[in-house]
Amino acid sequence: MAEIKPSSDASNSHLKSLLQGSAKRTRELFAEDFASPATLETIPPIPYSVVPQVLPPQLAAERANLFSRIRNEYEAVKELPPSLAAKAAGASAVGRAKKRKVPAEADRASDTKVAKMIEGISERSEASRGSSSALTVRGKGPVPPNANGPTPQRNIPSSSLVRKETYRQPRPEWHAPWKLMRVISGHLGWVRSLAVEPGNQWFASGAGDRTIKIWDLASGNLKLTLTGHISTVRGLAVSPRHPYLFSCAEDKMVKCWDLETNKVIRHYHGHLSGVYTLALHPTLDVLVTGGRDGVARVWDMRTRSNIHVLSGHKGTVSDVKCQEADPQVISASLDATVRMWDLAAGKTMGVLTHHKKGVRALATHPTEFTFASGSTGSIKQWKCPEGSFMQNFEGHNDIINTLAVNEDDVLFSGGNNGSVSFWDWKTGHRFQSQDSIAQPGSLDAEAGLMSSTFDRTGLRLICGEADKTIKIWKPDDQATEETHPLEWKPTLGRQKF
Template sequence: MGFILIYSIAAANIMERRGITIKNPRPMWKIYRVISSHLGWVRSVAVDPSNTWFCTGSTDRSIKIWDLASGRLKLTLTGHVEQVRGLAVSNKHTYMFSAGDDKQVKCWDLQQNKVIRSYHGHLSGVYCLALHPTIDILFTGGGDSVCRVWDIRSKTQIYALSGHDNAVCSVLTRPMDPQVVTGSCDSTIKFWDLRYGKPMTTLTHHKKSVRAMVQHPKEDYSFASASSDNVKKFKLPKGEFLHNMISQHKTIINAMAVNDEGLLVTGGDNGSLWFSDWASGRNIQQAQTIVQPGSWDSEAGIYALTYDVTGTRLISCEADKTIKMWKQS
């Protein structure tokens, strides 16, 4: 034992003299809880800004609200007649918004646990939605290739942002221009001028559908977009291409999330999770979700991802009808 200790110290001294820094490896992210209650694929997720609960939407047409600390089911909401593809929770009101394949966009009052407004206008299923960070505006994108802009309170459609040639799969919003960015199955990303409802810039770097986009919660000057070819990072506000983040994630990427510490996670159709450094794009960890007993191997797909407000817990929504919660070991 003494020889090993002396050898280790000597080796460390040699490495230090050569300018080699020894770093402790990052803790690995692992599943610590599996939640089973939905009767279909789990397609969407959102966390309450108070970080006490989260909600999920499924192909079983229900929305379920869960206690974040315990994973206990608190409430089941029904009202959609097709799968629920998108969810968002307001940080200013007691409202939750949902969107589904039934062309419906709904506003739920969580004090009454019922729908108080519906937003009508989409001609096909609604695949994504996002709330503006500072004003009472909702953005929804769908199979009709349009991103629609809604006044939350009056239900008025402010704009129909037209220009994509295929479904709008993903949308993100910002407090400054471009205030809305859309990703489409036509493989393009568009920046929109919210004052006039017109496109500002079109990015054509991807070759496949742009199914997910994410912006660092503490940085306003870059965002990442995901397609089955790779994950790319762009500069804001003009959209200059910065670099590829991940080029070996050989699957359709449906979801992304990033926390305050700059840990980007991507989830794919094959059940793989890649954890990467936001700044460099360097892959840190690869994990594989475990399909639950009774499910097919093909039901390993990950459809939605989000960190909690603290960034220390990760929630994945999956094709085996489960919600999995991850944390660092």
């Protein structure tokens, strides 16, 4: 690399003189006028009369700032419409005479400098603006009907009576029809509760014969029978984090079964009457039960202590659901209400009173923050966390005993008379409805859906029925949109409540 030779003294002195001259020239040009705030108040005298006089920089900046604020805040309402302005013209003469008088001390501006600036701004804006936009529709469009005075009463069509565009229902998604795959017999009473284990290998059923049976999900074979309850088993849940099975029954008992020894290891005492429903919290070691005493009880799974007594329902608590986010507990009751609970405080977050009859079933969507509730002839969908109403599922006119929904947005509802319905969760369209057939040898009156659940894949629906059987449904693999077209006709609107 070539070395940089030091410059000579002559060139150094030449550069130094150039820099000094440039600095001096810069100071002469700018520092005299703008070096201190005091110089911003005035403009130095300009020797040439041809150059127009300009405001001092500080005053010009203040005026521009004030003009911008006034225009943004008051431009749209500065003037009346022409009709009102003409009407007020007669009364304004007296007002002008009053304005000419010297204002009282209270009416004088606190800052005369700002007042003069505002007067100058108003004069400029009036000269520059042709017409007022006060009280008119912004943007493009016709002039409002009352812009030129009150509209005379004539026999002309009024826009207030024009029918608004009706709500257009979204087209429902196509779902394959479901068909009966297997019927499992073995219980000696109504099958009132079902639960699928997290590994999707087996499921448990509880019935009116006071037993809990464990079945292989793939083959439908009986693996185990647990006895211990002395009344109908109404609720079951399998813990995803522990080898525990929880059960509740009409004998007021809530039991925790160890699935490694198949024995009861804990009892949860506290309910005053039959326990009809049970749910496990997905992340906390907490158990929630509800029953005929009208309260939902929150239990510590380990210590068996009763953390909360969620009281507020005036009837039997028929179903309880837990989820990770608020409302962490949702309960349905035969008093026709659904309550959402704050689990930390043990208090009600909200009460849904839209149902007319007792609410017997709840179903929370596995991926969406929504849930459904079912009562006699009515299924309603709600949005969490506030519990706002979304839509009705209309058409299943029976006592709804059970609801279940899977990740494919298929909602299943089972009726007390054996009727089953499959719905599209998004739009509320019922794409399949039929009657379940009671097993041979049983009464037709025993055709009734008591419980239901989807397995972990959502491709198998397990139903417990009043004819003492467990029926497993699956979607038809051969069905396509051509062989089973979507039967859907949009309606003009949908009923709100």
